[in-house]
Amino acid sequence: xxxxxxxxxxxxxxxxxxxxxxxxxxxxxxxxxxxxxxxxxxxxxxxxxxxxxxxxxxxxxxxxxxxxxxxxxxxxxxxxxxxxxxxxxxxxxxxxxxxxxxxxxxxxxxxxxxxxxxxxxxxxxxxxxxxxxxxxxxxxxxxxxxxxxxxxxxxxxxxxxxxxxxxxxxxxxxxxxxxxxxxxxxxxxxxxxxxxxxxxxxxxxxxxxxxxxxxxxxxxxxxxxxxxxxxxxxxxxxxxxxxx
Amino acid sequence: xxxxxxxxxxxxxxxxxxxxxxxxxxxxxxxxxxxxxxxxxxxxxxxxxxxxxxxxxxxxxxxxxxxxxxxxxxxxxxxxxxxxxxxxxxxxxxxxxxxxxxxxxxxxxxxxxxxxxxxxxxxxxxxxxxxxxxxxxxxxxxxxxxxxxxxxxxxxxxxxxxxxxxxxxxxxxxxxxxxxxxxxxxxxxxxxxxxxxxxxxxxxxxxxxxx
Amino acid sequence: xxxxxxxxxxxxxxxxxxxxxxxxxxxxxxxxxxxxxxxxxxxxxxxxxxxxxxxxxxxxxxxxxxxxxxxxxxxxxxxxxxxxxxxxxxxxxxxxxxxxxxxxxxxxxxxxxxxxxxxxxxxxxxxxxxxxxxxxxxxxxxxxxxxxxxxxxxxxxxxxxxxxxxxxxxxxxxxxxxxxxxxxxxxxxxxx
Numbered sequence: 244x245x246x247x248x249x250x251x252x253x254x255x256x257x258x259x260x261x262x263x264x265x266x267x268x269x270x271x272x273x274x275x276x277x278x279x280x281x282x283x284x285x286x287x288x289x290x291x292x293x294x295x296x297x298x299x300x301x302x303x304x305x306x307x308x309x310x311x312x313x314x315x316x317x318x319x320x321x322x323x324x325x326x327x328x329x330x331x332x333x334x335x336x337x338x339x340x341x342x343x344x345x346x347x348x349x350x351x352x353x354x355x356x357x358x359x360x361x362x363x364x365x366x367x368x369x370x371x372x373x374x375x376x377x378x379x380x381x382x383x384x385x386x387x388x389x390x391x392x393x394x395x396x397x398x399x400x401x402x403x404x405x406x407x408x409x410x411x412x413x414x415x416x417x418x419x420x421x422x423x424x425x426x427x428x429x430x431x432x433x434x435x436x437x438x439x440x441x442x443x444x445x446x447x448x449x450x451x452x453x454x455x456x457x458x459x460x461x462x463x464x465x466x467x468x469x470x471x472x473x474x475x476x477x478x479x480x481x482x483x484x485x486x487x
Numbered sequence: 488x489x490x491x492x493x494x495x496x497x498x499x500x501x502x503x504x505x506x507x508x509x510x511x512x513x514x515x516x517x518x519x520x521x522x523x524x525x526x527x528x529x530x531x532x533x534x535x536x537x538x539x540x541x542x543x544x545x546x547x548x549x550x551x552x553x554x555x556x557x558x559x560x561x562x563x564x565x566x567x568x569x570x571x572x573x574x575x576x577x578x579x580x581x582x583x584x585x586x587x588x589x590x591x592x593x594x595x596x597x598x599x600x601x602x603x604x605x606x607x608x609x610x611x612x613x614x615x616x617x618x619x620x621x622x623x624x625x626x627x628x629x630x631x632x633x634x635x636x637x638x639x640x641x642x643x644x645x646x647x648x649x650x651x652x653x654x655x656x657x658x659x660x661x662x663x664x665x666x667x668x669x670x671x672x673x674x675x676x677x678x679x680x681x682x683x684x685x686x687x688x689x690x691x692x693x694x695x696x697x698x
Numbered sequence: 699x700x701x702x703x704x705x706x707x708x709x710x711x712x713x714x715x716x717x718x719x720x721x722x723x724x725x726x727x728x729x730x731x732x733x734x735x736x737x738x739x740x741x742x743x744x745x746x747x748x749x750x751x752x753x754x755x756x757x758x759x760x761x762x763x764x765x766x767x768x769x770x771x772x773x774x775x776x777x778x779x780x781x782x783x784x785x786x787x788x789x790x791x792x793x794x795x796x797x798x799x800x801x802x803x804x805x806x807x808x809x810x811x812x813x814x815x816x817x818x819x820x821x822x823x824x825x826x827x828x829x830x831x832x833x834x835x836x837x838x839x840x841x842x843x844x845x846x847x848x849x850x851x852x853x854x855x856x857x858x859x860x861x862x863x864x865x866x867x868x869x870x871x872x873x874x875x876x877x878x879x880x881x882x883x884x885x886x887x888x889x890x
Contacts, residue, residue, distance in 0.1 A: 269556030285570035292574035299581035517724035569773040599812040672876030679869035
């Protein structure tokens with residue numbers, strides 16, 4: 244911790260707040276009174292703002308989540324939020340004990356007009372070129388496959404990495420991406436992976452965008468990791484989700 | 488105080504808008520200036536959010552100025568500013584989540600924007616609420632104009648759009664670099680060059696006219 | 699969200715450098731980068747405060763989450779950072795006067811450095827655990843120091859060269875920062 248004190252004669256490039264040494268000290272009581280008063284006023288303002296906007300914020304968040312789910316599962320009309328417990332089993336978010344245990348995986352169950360399960364949507368994260376790429380994918384239990392993806396958040400290079408939203412050939416990968424589990428439902432039968440542009444051979448592979456391989460790979464990893472964590476816990480309890 | 492004559496009030500207001508413009512003249516509050524100005528709409532929202540915090544905090548600081556012992560003044564200012572920033576944070580979430588995500592952590596980082604603390608310390612703490620708020624409003628408008636100047640240039644060059652409306656035909660190849668971090672530095676640098684050129688020219692011109 | 703500590707460190711240091719890619723802490727970056735031997739202590743002091751702030755924010759966040767008081771997060775973070783800076787100042791003054799003299803003048807400025815609050819906010823938003831938070835703050839601080847030192851070295855060189863009058867000062871610094879930022883973009887994808 245002891246640096247040589249040769250650094251004493253430093254130039255001070257920015258003006259530092261002047262210390263008002265000569266002035267007499269204010270009484271302690273005044274300080275406490277002022278700080279208390281300010282804290283009280285500020286507390287009131289913050290709580291007021293929080294309460295006043297609570298409903299609008301909650302409504303906005305619900306709409307945003309619905310929009311994201313409807314994009315990956317076009318047939319869906321309503322959604323419900325669930326989580327898969329670490330040890331297996333699923334529970335509805337907000338029902339009974341609200342605490343979500345660590346290691347739980349959140350997902351949305353989406354229902355069509357008739358109240359029948361239209362699909363399941365979950366989020367996944369993969370390391371992209373600049374930062375994490377967060378995506379949402381729609382899963383169909385009937386075909387055990389991914390039927391659509393949407394990007395939740397990313398900071399990839401505009402014009403290159405963001406092709407994962409716009410590139411038609413790339414999005415065509417996600418009309419029936421194979422997510423079948425092994426027979427004992429313990430894990431995915433095949434690892435979902437992005438392969439070099441033009442070398443896709445199997446239904447569980449993703450044909451990467453030429454020039455944006457890292458971002459494509461991030462999408463593959465995001466789906467794989469999330470599905471690996473979610474599906475083995477979810478599928479045994481699928482019956483519970485069948486109707487809303 | 489309440490009947491401050493208009494020219495003086497106007498002068499107080501224009502101080503921040505033009506002569507002491509926080510972005511171009513004082514070069515303060517750089518972090519949000521560069522980070523959120525990838526589009527004009529982001530720039531204007533950030534500017535308005537800062538304006539709101541600036542006016543409210545300066546008003547409250549000015550009201551409290553007689554009861555604030557100097558030893559704890561910085562703490563008082565910071566608490567007041569953080570309060571209004573929290574309020575703005577929730578307001579933006581209530582208005583538009585998409586906007587909230589576009590601005591990201593920089594809404595909360597308004598707290599450490601040196602413009603606000605600077606105004607509170609240098610002006611609001613010494614003046615009555617009305618002039619303090621007018622001065623703060625001027626600074627806020629000046630900051631918004633500065634952000635907008637950056638946002639417009641970066642959005643037009645970097646994406647070929649303005650407020651989301653495409654300006655050029657499909658043949659336009661966007662200068663992607665403008666919406667990436669380096670573009671922010673370059674555009675602000677270019678604006679500052681322009682301003683120092685303008686500031687230098689005017690005295691010469693006036694001198695020429697007077698002779 | 700299971701990034702390894704190494705990935706987080708490299709990302710915060712280079713690919714997502716606080717100053718050059720995320721625009722945090724620009725005021726000291728432009729203000730103190732004039733001379734190399736002021737830039738380095740400033741970087742070290744900031745890194746230290748960032749580490750302290752990160753630790754405090756981690757503990758505080760646990761407390762706030764436990765009591766469902768998330769709406770007080772911002773105000774308590776800024777207060778705790780201001781107090782942490784004050785505390786660091788006092789501790790240094792008492793136990794290491796030499797270091798205090800070297801860093802002391804910079805400490806008050808660090809409170810309003812948005813890189814410090816940025817660390818606290820980002821680690822909360824990304825839900826980093828304890829080890830991740832610590833590496834993130836050290837990496838971010840090292841990145842800040844690196845950017846500051848690079849910039850100062852370039853500017854020291856520039857004092858000897860012939861720059862047009864018009865471009866002197868902040869405009870030139872910003873252009874330089876732009877070029878540095880451009881070169882740091884080359885690091886993207888490194889932490890993958």
